[in-house]
Amino acid sequence: MVSYDFSGKVALVTGAAHGMGRTHAQHYARHGADVVCLDICENKPSVPYDLGTNEELKETARLVEDEGAKALTVEADVSNEDEVEAAVEQAIDHFGKVDILANNAAVESLAELTQMDKAMWDELIDTNLKGV
Amino acid sequence: MVSYDFSGQVAFVTGAAHGQGRSHAQHYAKHGADVVVTDISRNMDTVPYDLGTSEELDETASLVEDEGQEALAIEMDVRHESAVEAAVDEAVDHFGKIDILANNAGIESMADAVKMDEATWDEMLDTNLKGVWLCAKHVGQHFIERGDGGKIVSTASTAGLIGAPSNAHYASAKWGIRGLTKTLALELAEYDVNVNCVCPTVVNTPMISGMMEAYGEEVFEDMSISGPMNIFNPEDPGIEASDISEAYMWLSSDAARYVTGIELPVDAGFTAK
Numbered sequence: 311m312v313s314y315d316f317s318g319k320v321a322l323v324t325g326a327a328h329g330m331g332r333t334h335a336q337h338y339a340r341h342g343a344d345v346v347c348l349d350i351c352e353n354k355p356s357v358p359y360d361l362g363t364n365e366e367l368k369e370t371a372r373l374v375e376d377e378g379a380k381a382l383t384v385e386a387d388v389s390n391e392d393e394v395e396a397a398v399e400q401a402i403d404h405f406g407k408v409d410i411l412a413n414n415a416a417v418e419s420l421a422e423l424t425q426m427d428k429a430m431w432d433e434l435i436d437t438n439l440k441g442v
Numbered sequence: 443m444v445s446y447d448f449s450g451q452v453a454f455v456t457g458a459a460h461g462q463g464r465s466h467a468q469h470y471a472k473h474g475a476d477v478v479v480t481d482i483s484r485n486m487d488t489v490p491y492d493l494g495t496s497e498e499l500d501e502t503a504s505l506v507e508d509e510g511q512e513a514l515a516i517e518m519d520v521r522h523e524s525a526v527e528a529a530v531d532e533a534v535d536h537f538g539k540i541d542i543l544a545n546n547a548g549i550e551s552m553a554d555a556v557k558m559d560e561a562t563w564d565e566m567l568d569t570n571l572k573g574v575w576l577c578a579k580h581v582g583q584h585f586i587e588r589g590d591g592g593k594i595v596s597t598a599s600t601a602g603l604i605g606a607p608s609n610a611h612y613a614s615a616k617w618g619i620r621g622l623t624k625t626l627a628l629e630l631a632e633y634d635v636n637v638n639c640v641c642p643t644v645v646n647t648p649m650i651s652g653m654m655e656a657y658g659e660e661v662f663e664d665m666s667i668s669g670p671m672n673i674f675n676p677e678d679p680g681i682e683a684s685d686i687s688e689a690y691m692w693l694s695s696d697a698a699r700y701v702t703g704i705e706l707p708v709d710a711g712f713t714a715k
Contacts, residue, residue, distance in 0.1 A: 312697040313445045 317342035325415030327362020339377035346401040356430040388441030449474035457547030459494020461647030465683035471509035478533040488562040491652020520573025530580040543581040545596035555610035570615035591634035598639040607664040627703030643709035646680035673711030
């Protein structure tokens with residue numbers, strides 16, 4: 311129904327192994343952009359469900375390539391500045407630039423405020439806010 | 443850069459003789475819709491600049507036709523229910539249906555709230571709020587009867603997000619549009635109708651140039667008390683009508699099928715401060 315022209319552009323998508331990040335990556339590719347697909351590709355102790363995996367991230371890259379665009383996969387934890395900095399440098403080395411940042415990576419967990427342990431708070435804020 | 447497929451659809455645009463309404467009409471046509479272009483086509487007592495004219499409305503219709511689409515021009519005052527009802531009936535008779543209501547018609551005037559005369563308040567609220575409701579009411583009835591969904595997009599304003607000195611009547615109407623939008627979204631969801639509004643900052647249109655002519659270049663200075671109205675280009679507060687049309691196109695498309703009841707600022711950062 312709608313088409314955009316992102317040809318010649320590079321999008322960096324975080325949390326791209328599955329879910330919304332994967333669909334964002336596919337949409338950028340469909341509309342002409344090359345895509346850097348970034349994901350943590352490992353679980354976190356306070357998150358009670360499986361996060362993205364290396365196999366899922368590769369599958370996202372394949373879906374980007376199916377749209378006729380180039381993909382670069384990068385494993386990085388958005389809550390770790392060194393890893394983020396290295397990922398951005400790797401993306402720029404590879405594609406020459408980044409035009410669009412899709413800040414999608416996030417986790418979810420549940421506990422009542424008065425009973426939440428500090429690790430759960432820290433992992434969520436470090437990922438969902440500091441990572442962004 | 444962006445293209446939508448509105449082919450086979452009919453858009454009903456109010457305030458279409460010039461400015462944002464004309465731009466919206468052209469954009470719907472460019473993306474394949476036929477367009478009903480409506481305008482009051484005459485001046486109002488309390489509005490200190492020229493509103494649209496018949497000639498301008500006809501020109502909008504030919505711009506729609508230039509895009510290869512059919513246009514129907516109707517002179518209509520959004521303040522009068524009988525006029526709105528007749529225009530909606532005429533549009534449905536002509537095209538068989540309406541898919542999109544672009545509730546754009548609006549006026550502007552300035553006075554401090556404590557000095558404003560009643561006529562200035564009444565003309566503002568009748569046009570910028572009651573007019574939006576009346577068009578939504580009659581196009582909404584059509585959507586319900588037709589049973590095939592629909593889209594309503596209305597123009598609120600950054601003055602519907604914050605206060606606006608010397609513009610109490612305008613701000614009240616624009617805040618009112620947000621309440622109307624959210625309520626209509628709730629009432630019409632079961633009929634698969636999306637209802638949203640856009641909040642532009644100052645846009646380079648005849649309304650704004652008319653205001654500057656009537657009140658002086660500094661007319662909007664009070665509103666930039668918190669910083670520049672356009673954070674990208676503080677020297678030129680205005681953005682273009684087409685910037686607002688792009689938001690209209692998205693909200694009118696199925697790409698935004700789960701977007702309803704929102705106010706979308708297109709304000710060059712004015713309210714980010």
